[in-house]
Amino acid sequence: MFNIHDIDRLIDKVIMLEGDFSDHPADRGGPTRWGVTEAVARAHGYTGDMRHFPRAQAAVIYKRKYWHRPGFDQIARYAPDIAAELFDTGINMGTGTASGFLQRALNALNRNGGDFPDIAVDRVIGAKTVTALDAFLRKRGRQGETVLLKAIEALQGARYIKLAENRPANEAFLYGWLANRIG
Known part of the structure; x- marks a missing residue:
């Protein structure tokens, strides 16, 4: 069962992976700290220099914007590993993309509607x-959760490769994406 401390551990893991301040020239997100882009920080009321963006504020944003708002907390009640993957994917690709991966995978795994009806891939x-x-x-x-997780990660990996193919500057990030975000 997923509990309130599990999301805190997920946030700690993301912050550790994302690291401190970054302003990579190939990153369209611009200056980031703790993995939070300047645009997201500003949208949540931060007005200071991103080099000083507080870790605690990053944690609040992660919990609100990437866990509760997209409904990944609802998914955690049924499939904690899926919810954790959606959370991480949502941070890197957007919560709509992560939600769409889940919906697409569920539709593809429902044996032509024999197990449950197809659902709209509305990314919500x-x-x-x-x-x-x-x-x-x-x-x-339980094995179903493992297989569903593999399907979501396959969609995520394919998207990362496509991002690098469509924008060569993203090749600077592809190895890290695949090493740290898949599996």
């Missing part, structure tokens, strides 16, 4: 997505 976690996840896990059990 709602009641139908949660119901489909619950039906999938009831049908497939």
